[in-house]
Amino acid sequence: MTAPTTDRTADGADRRGEPILSVRGLEKHFPIKGGGLIKRTVGAVRAVDGVDLDLYPGEVLGLVGESGCGKSTTGRAILNLQPATAGSVVFQGREIVGLGRKEMRPLRRDIQLVFQDPYASLNPRLPVFDIVAEPLIIHGLTKDEKELRSRVRELVETVGLNPEHTNRYPAEFSGGQRQRIGIARALALQPKVLVLDEPVSALDVSIQAGVINLLEDLKDQLGLSYLFIAHDLSVVRHISDRVAVMYLGRIIEIAEQEELFTRPAHPYTQALLSAIPLPDPRRERARQRIIISGDVPSPANPPSGCRFRTRCQKFANVLSDGERELCMTVDPKLETRGTGHLNACHYAEATSVL
Amino acid sequence: MSTLGTSGTGASASGATAVGASSTGTLSQAGSRTTSLGGFDANAPLLQVSDLNVHFPTEDGAVHAVRGVDYTLRSGEVLGIVGESGSGKSVTSLAVMGLLPGSARVTGSVRYRGQELLGQSDRSMSRVRGKGVSMIFQDPMTSLDPVYRVGYQIEETLRIHDKSLSSKAAQARAVELLELVGIPNAGERVRSYPHEFSGGMRQRVVIAIAMANQPEVIIADEPTTALDVTVQAQILEVLQTALQETGAAMVLITHDLGVVAGFADRVLVMYAGRPVEVGSVEDIYYEPRMPYTLGLLGSLPRLDSSTKERLTPILGAPPSLLNMPPGCPFAPRCPLHIAACDEAEPPLLQVGAGHQAACIRTAEVAKAHGHAADVFSVTGADADLIGVGQVADLTTTEESRETGAPGTPPGDQTEPGAGGTTGRTGSVVSPEPRPTNGDRA
Secondary structure (H helix, E strand, O other): OOOOHHHHHHOOOOOOOOOOEEEEEEEEEEEEEEEOOOOOOOEEEEEEEEEEEEEOOOOEEEEOOOOOHHHHHHHHHOOOOOOOEEEEEEEEOOOOOOOOOHHHHHHEEEEEEEOOOOOOOOOOOOHHHHHHHHHHOOOOOOOOOOHHHHHHHHEEEEEEEEHHHHOOOOOHOOOHHHHHHHHHHHOOOOOEEEEEEOOOOOOOHHHHHHHHHHHHHHHHHHHEEEEEEEHHHHHHHHHOOOEEEEEEOOOEEEEHHHHHOOOOOOOOHHHHHHHHOOOOOOHHOOOOOOOOOOOOOOOOOOOOOOOOOHHHHHHHHHHOOOOOOOOOOOOOHHHHHOOOEEEEEOHHHHHHOO | OOOOOHHHHHHHHOOOOOOHHHHHHOOOOOOOOOOOOOOOOOOOOOOOEEEEEEEEOOOOEEEEEEEEEEEEEEEOOOOEEEEEOOOOOOHHHHHHOOOOOOOEEEEEEEEEEEEEEOOOOOEEEEEEEHHOOOOOOOHHHHHHHOOOOOOHHHHHHHHHHHOOOOOHHHHHHHHHHHHHHHOOOOOHHOOOOHHHHHHHHOOOHHHHHHHHHOOEEEEEOOOOOOOHHHHHHHHHHHHHHHHHHHEEEEEEOOOOHHHHHHOOOOEEEEEEEEEEEEEHHHHHHHOOHHHHHHHHHHOOOOOOOOOOOOOOOOOOOOOOOOOOOOHHHHHHHHOOHHHHHOOOOOOOOOEEEOEEEOOOOOHHHHHHOOOOHHHHHHHHHHHOOOOOOOOOOOOOOOOOOOOOOOOOEEEEEOOOOOOOOOOOOOOOOOOOOOOOOHHHH
């Protein structure tokens, strides 16, 4: 996006036009059942615990975080594949949360999902033609067999595969080619939004690059918007216009791509960026690394106050006891705090770590 | 190599410990290695692999998974082995450790301190494993035994190689080792079972086991691949500690070019079961000579670059290791391909001091100076290709929807095997007529 910075808001969004997808206070809790004969709910895994997001037409919003932070669950709850516990998802002016399967069906044409694992997301017993044609048949979008054939042909060509090979089965294709088939299937209904859940993480780098380039081209040519969920920050930086960082079910920082990577303000974002090794020996060896200790706490029992404080290097090494009190008692809201973009840290400070 | 544990990597290690919490304990025997294994020549090269070949019989014929790997590991160095999945990097190290299934046919030579390891009985290999050469596996979820306490698993390693060690001393040392790899409350955690640990903690235990007997060589096979980045950073730190404490040399197998950049002294790039380029870490990253290495670097999105430079994917897929055709195995995907490439597979040729590449067109690759877009040019070709040939009109079925402008994606997306679409000539990206693009560089 090449909008002048004055148009931007604190979350880095270019606010010209309405968001195509608007998420507010999204929560997805999974109940924990107790033992015994009669199963009682004894707690909840708060996988997604209050997420706000806006996706604007034609933009790529990256959603990053470590495993278990709730990024995939967020994607699924947005698509209503797993009904949200609370919150609202407004897609093109229509509330999705609470809609039944039948009511969702017409909406599914406009918002599609690309899965992570191209080995598991394609039916091994269907030839590629049937896989790509299935959504068209289900939604009754083609009049006759001939039109169906030409549509599938176009779709397969669009993703850079040879249409002669649509009678083959998924097993005959490489991982990268399979992911292209998954993308062709998602494009079949001419959606406006694609939710891409780790679309390239199962692929080798040289293949991954081809799929990333394809996604960029498709976005430009078809005017798509992407919610790009990934754990690889290099990929996210490459493809995204804005990036949201998740930790333990919450978004803890969101900004325009350039801003987030050059001036991260939340200690978690800083640690995350600093932990990623650069493929450049001189720069990599000269880097000062921030290493955070421990593992992600259980989302069934998140820490009080700031959820990151148990691993926070700032909390452990920089803050005074008085300052820590605030971290332990008050849950930080997403605010700008003078850093120029939204973050959820009481003591946010934009610094460069790359 | 630029010495691990002294100047080169030592600097990065100390820099890396900004807020680390690792090196708390110290090994009681640290520094004084309990000599090399008996019967081995301490002056011979540490680990010497020559002409290693591995075949796996399958119903369709023998899969030649490793096709002539040669390397020498010098003491104290970290050798990074990189390559994509299926390039044979893991099989190579399993062959070194003698851990391949019985059906695998292994030929060539693996010498540890002058003694041949290939063909040895499992019993005599057990003397070497853990003590001379130890291994860290990728998945800490499966490399620990779920039914034994972690302390017991460490003690087992210790007592197998030192029969005189009392159970009490072994226990004490297990605690020491756990402290060293940064496990808090090690005294209590020795009695935990693997399932009580997180993935990162388990990998720490695996590292503790690998360093327990002060081995001279540690082979780490994708030690951080199953872990999140913040945990990966912790584990790399622990590995650094392990190397400093044991003084061991390391073979680090990974597909992550970032990890290798920070950790290795020398790098060996594998493709289709063979090393295609070997050199110092700086040679490989800044002056690669093999088109594959260059392509690999160009297809990496960069975290530290804000310019949205287009990635340069390598077309196609690695060859099947069943019935390899003659000629360079990378030729079908190579933008610098010429007729001579199909005649014979190039051996590793010397291209600089300690730098070898298996390519006959290294002079052309050299001109790119590590800048992949010069050789794997897609950005220039892209513009020409859009709109060429057929147009995929995605708006045919419904007029009411105004999806964006129709068009085909550039042909560089096409993977051979699925074939190319029609009529796109004169570009690097077309799979059929392969132009000699060498003069482009």
